[in-house]
Amino acid sequence: MGLKGYLHDIWEAVATTAKGMRITARYGVDPRETITLQYPEERWEPSERFRGFLHNDIKRCTSCTMCVKVCPVDCISLESVRGADKKLVLASYDINIGRCMYCGLCVEVCPPKSLTHTSGYEKATVTRGELILHFVPEDAEEIKARVAKQVAEAAAKAEAEKSAKAEAPPMGWPAPVFAAGNPGAGADAEKKPAQEPKGEPANREEPPKEGGEKAE
Numbered sequence: 001m002g003l004k005g006y007l008h009d010i011w012e013a014v015a016t017t018a019k020g021m022r023i024t025a026r027y028g029v030d031p032r033e034t035i036t037l038q039y040p041e042e043r044w045e046p047s048e049r050f051r052g053f054l055h056n057d058i059k060r061c062t063s064c065t066m067c068v069k070v071c072p073v074d075c076i077s078l079e080s081v082r083g084a085d086k087k088l089v090l091a092s093y094d095i096n097i098g099r100c101m102y103c104g105l106c107v108e109v110c111p112p113k114s115l116t117h118t119s120g121y122e123k124a125t126v127t128r129g130e131l132i133l134h135f136v137p138e139d140a141e142e143i144k145a146r147v148a149k150q151v152a153e154a155a156a157k158a159e160a161e162k163s164a165k166a167e168a169p170p171m172g173w174p175a176p177v178f179a180a181g182n183p184g185a186g187a188d189a190e191k192k193p194a195q196e197p198k199g200e201p202a203n204r205e206e207p208p209k210e211g212g213e214k215a216e
């Protein structure tokens with residue numbers, strides 16, 4: 001390196017230092033140039049597409065388990081039971097945000113779009129258990145027991161209806177005709193007068209004879 005190169009390096013060092021100091025001076029004196037925030041009183045607003053903590057709107061979740069299957073780090077756990085109407089009922093839905101890497105795959109595959117990223121990113125804790133987000137507030141065992149009871153009741157009702165149907169006469173058969181005086185007689189029996197039985201009745205009373213005496 002000749003003298004010319006040596007002088008060029010000195011000049012370049014002075015120029016870049018001056019440039020850097022000019023920027024430093026501007027940020028130091030200009031109140032519009034904000035460098036730090038008074039966190040936690042002040043916070044940056046995350047961008048629109050920021051992938052923060054996950055949220056599941058369990059009213060829309062169909063328990064399809066797509067998110068569970070696609071998660072690369074297995075941080076979603078889900079329990080569901082089949083209800084009386086054959087639909088799946090969500091018993092528990094947990095996400096371990098301490099393990100989640102916020103890749104967004106679960107959000108992408110969720111068919112009803114019930115799973116979304118929020119703008120949340122602050123969750124300082126000293127207990128790992130607090131990093132597991134529970135989205136179903138009710139106890140899973142209570143939900144399972146309640147659904148099992150509903151399923152049993154629905155099955156019993158269906159069985160009772162089936163038995164009643166089997167006992168009823170098939171459609172199109174004539175209505176049974178009951179003898180007159182039978183409380184179970186149908187409408188026809190009510191309309192028609194009771195027919196006189198043929199022959200002499202065994203214990204019919206004789207009409208009173210003249211003189212007011214009865215037949216022996």
Ligand code: SF4
Pocket residue numbers: 054070071072073074075076095099100101102103104105106107
């Ligand atoms: S964002 Fe990625 S790592 Fe986190 S729960 Fe969803 S799929 Fe799993």
Ligand code: SF4
Pocket residue numbers: 056060061062063064065066067068078109110111112113114115
């Ligand atoms: S993919 Fe969506 S609908 Fe399916 S279980 Fe996950 S959160 Fe629920």
